[in-house]
Structure formats: structure tokens, C-alpha cells
Amino acid sequence: MSTDPFRGRVAVITGGGGGIGSALARAFAARGARVALADVDLEAAARVAKELEADGAEAVPFAVDVTDRTDVHRLADTVCERFGGVHIICNNAGVAMGGEMWSAPMQDWEYTMSVNFWGVLYGVQAFVSRILEHGEGGHVVNTASMAGLTGMSFLGMYCASKFAVVGLTESLSRELRGRGIGVSVLCPMIVQTNIDRNSLARHPDPERRKAAAAAPPNVTAPPMRGGVIQADQVAGKVVRAIDAGELYIFTHPEQREILSRRAQRIDAAFGSPS
Numbered sequence: 001m002s003t004d005p006f007r008g009r010v011a012v013i014t015g016g017g018g019g020i021g022s023a024l025a026r027a028f029a030a031r032g033a034r035v036a037l038a039d040v041d042l043e044a045a046a047r048v049a050k051e052l053e054a055d056g057a058e059a060v061p062f063a064v065d066v067t068d069r070t071d072v073h074r075l076a077d078t079v080c081e082r083f084g085g086v087h088i089i090c091n092n093a094g095v096a097m098g099g100e101m102w103s104a105p106m107q108d109w110e111y112t113m114s115v116n117f118w119g120v121l122y123g124v125q126a127f128v129s130r131i132l133e134h135g136e137g138g139h140v141v142n143t144a145s146m147a148g149l150t151g152m153s154f155l156g157m158y159c160a161s162k163f164a165v166v167g168l169t170e171s172l173s174r175e176l177r178g179r180g181i182g183v184s185v186l187c188p189m190i191v192q193t194n195i196d197r198n199s200l201a202r203h204p205d206p207e208r209r210k211a212a213a214a215a216p217p218n219v220t221a222p223p224m225r226g227g228v229i230q231a232d233q234v235a236g237k238v239v240r241a242i243d244a245g246e247l248y249i250f251t252h253p254e255q256r257e258i259l260s261r262r263a264q265r266i267d268a269a270f271g272s273p274s
């Protein structure tokens with residue numbers, strides 16, 4: 001096995017059927033990785049796999065609902081049987097629900113937390129032990145958001161779920177230190193994808209699902225300010241972070257000032273040194 005983190009290695013990407021997940025698959029395959037595209041939307045994952053295969057990559061679609069722990073463990077078994085092991089796991093599937101947190105339906109909270117938080121945890125549980133077992137090393141990339149590092153009005157549910165992913169991933173990087181597995185948390189600002197429409201299309205309430213057809217295709221997220229970038233740009237940054245073994249993956253230059261202001265506000269809460 002080469003020391004290249006991608007060449008000949010097996011990468012599993014949840015939410016691989018579109019948006020950032022499919023861009024990760026393209027970028028990893030371009031570096032010689034073999035990819036498993038896991039998505040609740042099997043047709044979408046199959047389309048991405050077909051495109052990658054046409055470019056000469058090895059890519060296999062899998063149906064998985066990351067909110068179902070058994071399903072995620074079954075995915076790990078099936079991927080290992082199919083590819084002989086796994087090295088990179090990207091827990092990337094996610095949904096975005098907005099609204100006032102005090103009046104939002106509990107179903108929105110449960111839906112958001114089940115995909116964005118429990119889905120990531122199940123992925124960590126199902127895949128980390130398998131990467132440790134073969135001893136060839138690997139990498140975990142958990143997709144959080146800028147909303148996992150600073151509170152945003154009317155994105156409280158999303159922020160809560162993504163803060164959980166940042167906390168989980170920072171802790172995981174400490175737990176895995178010196179064990180041959182790199183850990184990164186991807187914290188993008190706005191990326192042009194179909195997340196708004198996709199999130200409604202999978203909502204547990206059939207009435208909300210009906211609204212998906214009318215929803216804008218791209219992220220609108222008015223509470224999140226900043227430029228809009230393409231998913232392939234995000235994927236390039238993820239590849240570089242895996243190569244360099246970096247924990248935090250930022251996507252927009254404006255994030256630096258926002259996070260610096262937050263750190264200053266926290267620092268100021270300690271008062272002036274006496």
C-alpha cells in the first residue's frame with residue numbers, strides 16, 4: 001500500500017449523490033481513489049458513479065439512510081466486502097432547516113439532528129474501528145458548516161446540529177492522535193448545491209415534501225452571509241487538508257474575520273486583566 005492518502009484507497013462518501021459529496025467523489029477519484037457513493041437517493045448516487053466510471057474510476061453507488069444506525073453498519077459491511085476495506089470516510093450527508101427555534105415544529109428539530117448529528121456519529125462508529133483494524137491508516141472527514149462555529153439567527157436547529165459535529169470531530173481528532181487516522185471537520189460557508197430543495201424532499205412530513213418542488217434549487221440561506229462558491233472548490237480544499245493532515249477546513253476568506261470577532265467577544269467576557 002502506497003503512502004499516498006488517495007491512490008488505490010477506498011473512500012466512502014455519504015450524501016455522495018450530489019452537491020459537495022459528489023464533488024468530493026470526483027476529486028478523490030481524480031487522485032486515484034476507489035469511491036463508494038452512499039446516499040438515500042440511490043438514483044442520484046448511481047448517476048455520479050456512472051460519470052466517474054466513464055472517466056475510468058472505480059465508483060459504486062449504495063443506498064443508505066444515515067439516520068438508521070443498522071443501515072450505516074450494513075453499509076460498512078457491504079463496502080468492506082466489495083472493496084476489501086475502507087480508508088477514508090466522509091460523513092457528509094446533511095439537511096438544512098431554517099426558522100425560529102422556539103416555534104419550529106419538533107419534527108424539524110428531530111429531522112435535522114437525526115441526519116446532521118446522529119448520521120455523522122453512526123458513520124464514525126461504523127467506520128473508525130474498521131480503519132483501525134487494517135492498520136493502513138486513513139482519514140475521517142465530517143461535514144459541519146460555518147454554522148457549527150458561530151450562532152446564526154433563524155438557523156438555530158442547523159447550528160445546534162453542526163456545533164455538535166464540530167465538537168464531536170475535535171474530540172475524535174484527540175482520541176485518534178498517533179493512531180494513523182487523520183481527522184478533519186469541513187466548515188463551509190455558502191456553496192451552490194440543491195440543499196434547500198433536497199432537505200424538503202426528504203422531510204418526514206408529506207405536506208412539507210410537497211413544497212420541495214417549489215423550493216429554490218440552490219442554497220439561499222439568507223442568515224448566512226458571504227460569497228457563494230462551487231462544490232468542486234470545496235472538494236479541492238478537502239483534498240489538500242487530507243494531504244496535509246489538517247483538522248479545520250475553511251472555504252471562504254471572510255470566515256477568518258467572523259471567527260476572529262467571535263474569539264474576541266469570548267476573550268472580552270473575561271474582562272480586563274487586573
Ligand SMILES: NC(=O)c1ccc[n+]([C@@H]2O[C@H](COP(=O)([O-])OP(=O)(O)OC[C@H]3O[C@@H](n4cnc5c(N)ncnc54)[C@H](O)[C@@H]3O)[C@@H](O)[C@H]2O)c1
Pocket residue numbers: 014015016017018019020021038039040041044064065066067092093094095096115119143144145146187188189190191192193194195196198199202219
Ligand atoms: N451548501 C452549503 O452552502 C453548505 C454549507 C455548509 C455546510 N453544508 C453541508 O454540506 C453537506 C452536503 O450538503 P450539500 O450542500 O452538498 O447538499 P445536497 O443536498 O446537494 O447534498 C446532500 C446529499 O445528502 C443526501 N442525504 C440527505 N439525507 C440523507 C440521509 N438521511 N441519508 C443519506 N443521504 C442523505 C441527499 O440525498 C443529497 O444527495 C451537508 O452536511 C450540509 O449541511 C452545505
